Amino acid sequence: MSTYDVTVIGSGPGGYVAAIRCAQLGLKTAIIEKYNTLGGTCLNVGCIPSKALLDSSHHYHDAIHHFEKHGIDAKEVTVNFKQMIDRKNEVVSQTCAGIDFLMDKNKITVYNGFGSFKDATHINITSEGKTETIESKHTIIATGSKPSSLPFIKLDKKRVITSTEALSLTETPKHLVVIGGGVIGLELGQVYNRLGSQVSVIEYMPKIIPTMDGMLSKELQKSLKKQGIKFFTGHKVTSVTTKGNEVTVIADNKKGVPVEFKGDYCLVSVGRKPYTDKLGLENVGVKVTERGQIETNEHLQTNISNIYAIGDVVEGAMLAHKASEEGECVAEIIAGQKPHIDYNLIPGVVYTWPEVAAVGKTEEQLKEEGVNYKVGSFPMRALGRARASMDLEGQVKVLAHAETDEILGMHIIGARAADMIAEAVIAMEFRASSEDIARSSHAHPTFTEAIKEACMAVDGRAIHS
Ligand code: FAD
Numbered sequence: 001m002s003t004y005d006v007t008v009i010g011s012g013p014g015g016y017v018a019a020i021r022c023a024q025l026g027l028k029t030a031i032i033e034k035y036n037t038l039g040g041t042c043l044n045v046g047c048i049p050s051k052a053l054l055d056s057s058h059h060y061h062d063a064i065h066h067f068e069k070h071g072i073d074a075k076e077v078t079v080n081f082k083q084m085i086d087r088k089n090e091v092v093s094q095t096c097a098g099i100d101f102l103m104d105k106n107k108i109t110v111y112n113g114f115g116s117f118k119d120a121t122h123i124n125i126t127s128e129g130k131t132e133t134i135e136s137k138h139t140i141i142a143t144g145s146k147p148s149s150l151p152f153i154k155l156d157k158k159r160v161i162t163s164t165e166a167l168s169l170t171e172t173p174k175h176l177v178v179i180g181g182g183v184i185g186l187e188l189g190q191v192y193n194r195l196g197s198q199v200s201v202i203e204y205m206p207k208i209i210p211t212m213d214g215m216l217s218k219e220l221q222k223s224l225k226k227q228g229i230k231f232f233t234g235h236k237v238t239s240v241t242t243k244g245n246e247v248t249v250i251a252d253n254k255k256g257v258p259v260e261f262k263g264d265y266c267l268v269s270v271g272r273k274p275y276t277d278k279l280g281l282e283n284v285g286v287k288v289t290e291r292g293q294i295e296t297n298e299h300l301q302t303n304i305s306n307i308y309a310i311g312d313v314v315e316g317a318m319l320a321h322k323a324s325e326e327g328e329c330v331a332e333i334i335a336g337q338k339p340h341i342d343y344n345l346i347p348g349v350v351y352t353w354p355e356v357a358a359v360g361k362t363e364e365q366l367k368e369e370g371v372n373y374k375v376g377s378f379p380m381r382a383l384g385r386a387r388a389s390m391d392l393e394g395q396v397k398v399l400a401h402a403e404t405d406e407i408l409g410m411h412i413i414g415a416r417a418a419d420m421i422a423e424a425v426i427a428m429e430f431r432a433s434s435e436d437i438a439r440s441s442h443a444h445p446t447f448t449e450a451i452k453e454a455c456m457a458v459d460g461r462a463i464h465s
């Protein structure tokens with residue numbers, strides 16, 4: 001029987017990063033993946049394919065709406081949707097192949113099969129009807145998540161679809177009805193809106209991206225509305241039915257009056273749920289929460305001391321970089337080190353255009369916690385760089401402690417916000433004050449000048465607004 005110091009079940013950004021870090025630390029490591037390709041949700045049906053389609057559709061949108069103004073004559077630009085999907089598939093294959101290379105490079109044994117616990121130190125791997133058992137001192141569960149739905153919705157995966165199908169359609173919808181105005185609904189909604197679909201977003205809460213700072217929800221909705229997406233916030237979906245190629249969604253509006261939506265596709269994007277099916281947790285007695293998440297302590301350790309869990313399958317934000325941080329952290333813990341993750345400093349990004357990115361506390365949270373804070377904001381339209389590229393929408397908002405000036409949160413909407421938020425994360429890791437950023441030189445002309453100016457605005461001394 002093969003034996004390992006560590007076995008990782010699941011090869012997403014949590015699992016494969018954990019495996020690499022374990023191998024770097026000299027631990028004999030194996031990884032088990034039930035699908036033929038490594039990389040998990042993120043690489044196969046999540047972050048990477050969605051960003052590939054966002055980038056392709058962004059080019060098309062620019063070509064038909066902005067090229068002329070730039071002095072580029074590109075008449076009769078059309079979409080070859082099959083090629084767009086083929087390119088996305090190529091990006092996915094290349095990225096997954098990169099993980100195979102990394103497994104080889106780090107001498108990690110890869111098992112293609114379904115992993116399940118036989119007992120706390122033995123794992124069965126089943127593939128094509130055959131089962132092999134391996135022995136492992138430690139196991140890291142990194143089995144991720146699956147799309148969730150509403151109890152009355154039948155996901156036929158043809159007309160009533162999840163993000164997985166929405167990333168591989170064979171035609172652009174005429175009318176895409178999106179249930180859930182969160183990250184997936186808005187990113188994929190924007191892809192199809194740009195490609196010419198009518199897109200209606202039905203959101204249960206009074207605002208889209210409801211957990212983010214209110215300024216971001218408001219600004220993003222305004223911008224996407226201008227681009228043609230229709231929003232129905234405060235609407236409670238009560239039924240979804242399909243007849244032939246037509247999907248009918250009924251939702252009660254704020255007054256409780258039923259509103260009918262007819263589309264050719266309905267994307268259900270109301271969140272994701274942890275995935276632990278047939279993992280054999282009952283064979284080892286690993287505890288799960290009421291929401292199906294594996295319970296862990298602050299060391300990502302389950303109630304069974306040699307079994308750890310990370311990523312979407314445990315509590316916290318369902319984000320690839322959060323899963324990867326936990327992957328590194330758990331490997332170091334197993335190797336006897338004392339790493340730490342500050343969950344308040346995991347950034348959240350929505351890759352629409354304008355992009356949305358945030359870290360730390362929202363203004364709503366600070367109010368609720370009774371923290372005394374100051375606000376500084378700066379509009380993108382006041383930047384030379386924004387004018388040059390015609391990306392005038394958005395702003396940076398900085399929240400700093402009223403007495404100490406420590407930055408407590410940063411909320412950005414605008415071009416390149418996703419890349420810019422790293423500055424805030426690093427500043428906050430070092431517990432910087434808004435004055436620290438205000439006094440740091442930012443290259444001109446760049447979008448990051450908006451961060452410096454917003455920090456200056458905390459002290460009422462922004463230069464360009
Ligand atoms: P996963 O990536 O879900 O990987 C788990 C792996 O475990 C899977 O490959 C699964 O097949 C395997 N597995 C499960 N059970 C077993 C078993 N018993 N035996 C063997 N293998 C098993 N996050 C971001 O940060 N940025 C983004 O831009 C972003 N975009 C997204 C877009 C979409 C459309 C979706 C759906 C998600 C997106 N996410 C994004 C979220 C991100 O994909 C997840 O947070 C991340 O993949 C979680 O990583 P993980 O390693 O915990 O699990």
Ligand code: NAD
Nearest residue numbers: 180181182183184185203204205269270271272318349350
């Ligand atoms: P989400 O939690 O981001 O959004 C779900 C939305 O659906 C929420 O706004 C919620 O209020 C709404 N909702 C819930 N029940 C509803 C109902 N009955 N009717 C109408 N609306 C309802 O979830 P998601 O968009 O499905 O994404 C799943 C996960 O994947 C998220 O945790 C997210 O972090 C991750 N993800 C991240 C990125 C990114 O980082 N850019 C992109 C895509 C997905």
